[in-house]
Amino acid sequence: MKKRVFLILFSIFLFSQSAYGYWIWTPESKKWTNPKYAPKESPQEQLKFALGYFEIKDYQTAYNEFKKLVKYYPDALEAPEAQFYMGRCLEETEKYYEAFQAYQKVIDKYPFTERTEDILQQEYIVAQKLLDYRKNVVGINFTGETAALEVFRKIIENAPYGKYAAASQYKIGLTLKAKGDFTEATAEFQKVLDNYPTSEWAEPAKFQIAVCAGRSSLDASYDQTMTQEAVDRFKTFLATHPDAELSEQAELRIDELRDKEAESNFEIGRFYEKQKAFDSAKIYYQFVIKNYPRSIWAQKSLERIKTLENKDK
Numbered sequence: 001m002k003k004r005v006f007l008i009l010f011s012i013f014l015f016s017q018s019a020y021g022y023w024i025w026t027p028e029s030k031k032w033t034n035p036k037y038a039p040k041e042s043p044q045e046q047l048k049f050a051l052g053y054f055e056i057k058d059y060q061t062a063y064n065e066f067k068k069l070v071k072y073y074p075d076a077l078e079a080p081e082a083q084f085y086m087g088r089c090l091e092e093t094e095k096y097y098e099a100f101q102a103y104q105k106v107i108d109k110y111p112f113t114e115r116t117e118d119i120l121q122q123e124y125i126v127a128q129k130l131l132d133y134r135k136n137v138v139g140i141n142f143t144g145e146t147a148a149l150e151v152f153r154k155i156i157e158n159a160p161y162g163k164y165a166a167a168s169q170y171k172i173g174l175t176l177k178a179k180g181d182f183t184e185a186t187a188e189f190q191k192v193l194d195n196y197p198t199s200e201w202a203e204p205a206k207f208q209i210a211v212c213a214g215r216s217s218l219d220a221s222y223d224q225t226m227t228q229e230a231v232d233r234f235k236t237f238l239a240t241h242p243d244a245e246l247s248e249q250a251e252l253r254i255d256e257l258r259d260k261e262a263e264s265n266f267e268i269g270r271f272y273e274k275q276k277a278f279d280s281a282k283i284y285y286q287f288v289i290k291n292y293p294r295s296i297w298a299q300k301s302l303e304r305i306k307t308l309e310n311k312d313k
Contacts, residue, residue, distance in 0.1 A: 039068045043076035063089035080110035096126045097147045124164045127151035145175055166196035182212040262292035278308050
C-alpha cells in the first residue's frame with residue numbers, strides 16, 4: 001500500500017505541468033535540476049548575467065546571481081569579481097557590516113586579486129557609513145561605532161602602509177575620543193605620529209592628543225597635572241605649527257584650560273574656607289588673582305578675600 005501511494009505521488013510530481021516547468025533531468029549529472037537556481041554554462045556568462053541586474057539596480061537579484069557564480073565556479077577568474085560585487089550589492093542596500101565581510105572575503109580567499117585597492121576604498125567608505133549608522137529596534141538604540149572600529153583596524157591590517165592606513169588609524173582615535181575613551185584615543189593618535197609621521201593626518205593627531213589631555217583633566221577637580229599637561233601640549237602644537245588651520249582652535253583650548261585651572265584653584269580656596277582655614281583659603285584666592293587676572297574666577301576670588309577681611313574686623 002505504501003509503495004503504491006509513493007508511486008502515485010511521484011507520478012503526479014513527474015507529470016504535473018508546474019513540476020515539468022521548473023525541474024529538468026540532466027543525464028550528465030543524473031539529477032533533477034531547476035533552471036531558476038542553476039548557473040549559466042560558463043562563469044563568463046554568469047558574471048555578465050549578474051552585472052546586468054546590478055546595472056539596473058536590482059541589487060537583490062544581482063546579489064543572488066553573483067553568489068551563484070562564487071558557489072558553482074569558486075576557482076574561476078571571475079569568482080573574486082563576483083565576490084566583490086556581492087559586497088557592492090550589500091552596501092547599496094545599506095547592509096554595511098555584511099558588505100565589509102563580503103569585501104574582506106575577496107582579500108582572504110583571493111589574495112592576488114587586482115581589486116585590492118578598490119576593496120580598501122570600499123571598506124573605508126563602509127566604515128565611515130557605520131560611524132553614522134543609527135537604528136532603533138523596540139526602543140533600543142543600535143550604533144555602528146564598534147563595527148566601524150573593526151573595519152578601520154582591518155584596513156590597516158590589510159595594507160599597513162596603504163593609501164587608507166593613516167586615515168583609518170586617525171579615525172580609530174577619533175571614534176574612541178567620541179566614546180569618551182580618552183586614554184585609548186591618545187594611544188591610537190600616537191600611532192599616527194609613530195607610523196605615519198609625514199602623512200596629512202599627523203598634524204591633526206597632535207592636536208587631538210592635546211584635546212584628549214584636556215578632556216581627561218576635566219574630571220580632576222583638584223589635581224591639575226593633566227590640565228597643565230594639556231596646556232603644554234597645545235603650546236607645543238602652536239610653537240611647531242603656528243600657521244596651521246587648527247592653531248586658532250588650539251589657542252581657544254588653552255584659554256579654556258587656563259580657565260579650568262583658575263576655577264580649580266578657586267574651589268580649593270573655597271574648600272579651605274569651609275574648613276575655616278582662612279589663611280590657606282586666601283593663599284589660593286590670591287594665586288588666582290595673580291595668575292588668572294582676566295578670568296571670572298579672579299573677580300570671585302577678590303570678592304571672597306573682601307568677605308574674609310570683613311570677618312576679621
